[in-house]
Amino acid sequence: xxxxxxxxxxxxxxxxxxxxxxxxxxxxxxxxxxxxxxxxxxxxxxxxxxxxxxxxxxxxxxxxxxxxxxxxxxxxxxxxxxxxxxxxxxxxxxxxxxxxxxxxxxxxxxxxxxxxxxxxxxxxxxxxxxxxxxxxxxxxxxxxxxxxxxxxxxxxxxxxxxxxxxxxxxxxxxxxxxxxxxxxxxxxxxxxxxxxxxxxxxxxxxxxxxxxxxxxxxxxxxxxxxxxxxxxxxxxxxxxxxxxxxxxxxxxxxxxxxxxxxxxxxxxxxxxxxxxxxxxxxxxxxxxxxxxxxxxxxxxxxxxxxxxxxxxxxxxxxxxxxxxxxxxxxxxxxxxxxxxxxxxxxxxxxxxxxxxxxxxxxxxxxxxxxxxxxxxxxxxxxxxxxxxxxxxxxxxxxxxxxxxxxxxxxxxxxxxxxxxxxxxxxxxxxxxxxxxxxxxxxxxxxxxxxxxxxxxxxxxxxxxxxxxxxxxxxxxxxxxxxxxxxxxxxxxxxxxxxxxxxxxxxxxxxxxxxxxxxxxxxxxxxx
Numbered sequence: 001x002x003x004x005x006x007x008x009x010x011x012x013x014x015x016x017x018x019x020x021x022x023x024x025x026x027x028x029x030x031x032x033x034x035x036x037x038x039x040x041x042x043x044x045x046x047x048x049x050x051x052x053x054x055x056x057x058x059x060x061x062x063x064x065x066x067x068x069x070x071x072x073x074x075x076x077x078x079x080x081x082x083x084x085x086x087x088x089x090x091x092x093x094x095x096x097x098x099x100x101x102x103x104x105x106x107x108x109x110x111x112x113x114x115x116x117x118x119x120x121x122x123x124x125x126x127x128x129x130x131x132x133x134x135x136x137x138x139x140x141x142x143x144x145x146x147x148x149x150x151x152x153x154x155x156x157x158x159x160x161x162x163x164x165x166x167x168x169x170x171x172x173x174x175x176x177x178x179x180x181x182x183x184x185x186x187x188x189x190x191x192x193x194x195x196x197x198x199x200x201x202x203x204x205x206x207x208x209x210x211x212x213x214x215x216x217x218x219x220x221x222x223x224x225x226x227x228x229x230x231x232x233x234x235x236x237x238x239x240x241x242x243x244x245x246x247x248x249x250x251x252x253x254x255x256x257x258x259x260x261x262x263x264x265x266x267x268x269x270x271x272x273x274x275x276x277x278x279x280x281x282x283x284x285x286x287x288x289x290x291x292x293x294x295x296x297x298x299x300x301x302x303x304x305x306x307x308x309x310x311x312x313x314x315x316x317x318x319x320x321x322x323x324x325x326x327x328x329x330x331x332x333x334x335x336x337x338x339x340x341x342x343x344x345x346x347x348x349x350x351x352x353x354x355x356x357x358x359x360x361x362x363x364x365x366x367x368x369x370x371x372x373x374x375x376x377x378x379x380x381x382x383x384x385x386x387x388x389x390x391x392x393x394x395x396x397x398x399x400x401x402x403x404x405x406x407x408x409x410x411x412x413x414x415x416x417x418x419x420x421x422x423x424x425x426x427x428x429x430x431x432x433x434x435x436x437x438x439x440x441x442x443x444x445x446x447x448x449x450x451x452x453x454x455x456x457x458x459x460x461x462x463x464x465x466x467x468x469x470x471x472x473x474x475x476x477x478x479x480x481x482x483x484x485x486x487x488x489x490x491x492x493x494x495x496x497x498x499x500x501x502x503x504x505x506x507x508x509x510x511x512x513x514x515x516x517x518x519x520x521x522x523x524x525x526x527x
């Protein structure tokens with residue numbers, strides 16, 4: 001997201017790739033533009049080149065800006081949930097519903113990330129505020145503005161479109177002939193479509209690329225993931241939602257949804273239809289990421305909050321019930337944030353390597369095809385130029401290589417000659433070895449080997465026979481796992497903190513072992 005937003009900020013408004021719509025990318029680009037303007041005003045960025053160089057030297061401010069934007073929209077979503085419940089059930093219903101979302105584990109977790117899931121849910125909720133208000137006031141401007149906000153949600157992430165039935169059902173509200181109802185439906189659909197295209201204009205201007213990629217996105221939903229978890233119809237209610245909401249809040253939310261069915265009030269039916277439609281559509285796929293359920297989370301919190309408000313006869317009973325229901329998911333959110341605040345094993349490994357391994361040393365990273373779990377080390381200028389040269393021969397171009405010399409002139413970190421050990425990689429690049437053993441590494445000048453592995457995530461698979469051959473050479477081990485509990489993970493997402501069993505880990509990250517395969521070694525140490 002950050003790289004693509006910076007590309008848009010440089011003037012390349014057409015992303016050319018449409019796996020995501022572009023509204024949030026434009027918003028991120030505008031945020032980065034404001035960051036540059038502020039830095040330019042105080043002399044931090046004398047020119048655009050200095051601004052771009054700052055990203056290559058230290059991208060963390062840009063990622064933090066993206067994460068802050070998600071946090072703001074996640075926080076605003078709590079207020080929007082309050083407003084929806086207030087419209088439907090009064091002030092206390094709004095407060096209880098907002099409490100549920102504010103402490104809900106999955107909402108809290110994903111509000112940390114610079115992704116599109118929380119922003120898309122924000123627009124969905126903003127749309128629901130206005131469409132629910134339309135069912136009370138009958139003011140068509142609320143319906144049409146809510147329709148436009150819904151279109152912005154789809155222009156942030158395509159899967160929000162599965163909730164379109166919520167807007168369409170609310171458009172049925174109002175007296176008059178069928179002709180007038182049809183007109184409202186058509187105008188609401190027009191506002192949704194127009195807002196979608198305004199937020200992602202190159203979907204229309206480069207329709208061929210969009211059509212190609214939207215078919216790829218659809219195929220991705222149904223392809224076999226690295227770990228077969230079944231379809232979302234069973235996996236979401238059986239695993240994701242109980243952990244994302246906590247069993248008490250999930251059960252109460254489902255009971256509240258049943259109540260909506262029995263009452264058959266148009267506003268509540270519209271919300272229920274959106275919830276059911278989203279579940280049926282996303283649940284049909286096999287790529288069952290936890291984050292895909294985010295639009296369902298506030299709707300279930302609304303159903304739960306409205307139910308508590310309806311059945312509790314006194315303020316004390318209502319709030320006592322709400323606090324008891326919210327406690328498990330609030331504790332999960334707190335436990336997750338405590339772990340998130342601790343230094344990741346990958347950063348600890350980088351710090352140790354830069355303190356103990358001489359600059360310029362040749363390091364082999366083993367053995368996953370994914371780089372998510374590896375310590376991110378600085379390449380030597382020679383190694384970086386070699387990669388640039390080989391990649392350029394395949395037709396790839398890289399803006400960052402233009403700043404290679406400037407990076408090496410400015411950066412104070414040690415740099416290393418890095419090779420990747422990957423059995424299944426047949427790309428032929430000189431820095432990726434598919435055939436390797438301990439003898440070859442020692443013969444070709446590799447002194448250090450870094451192994452990342454994780455028992456629950458396929459992104460960090462170790463080459464067990466090769467790792468066994470390193471058994472006599474460990475120097476330092478960073479192990480995040482404890483024996484207090486068994487952690488459970490979102491197994492198909494590269495996120496190295498658990499979704500439950502938080503007492504089973506000490507911090508985020510995979511287990512990382514550092515080996516020195518030359519002689520004269522001390523006993524290994526462990527963190």
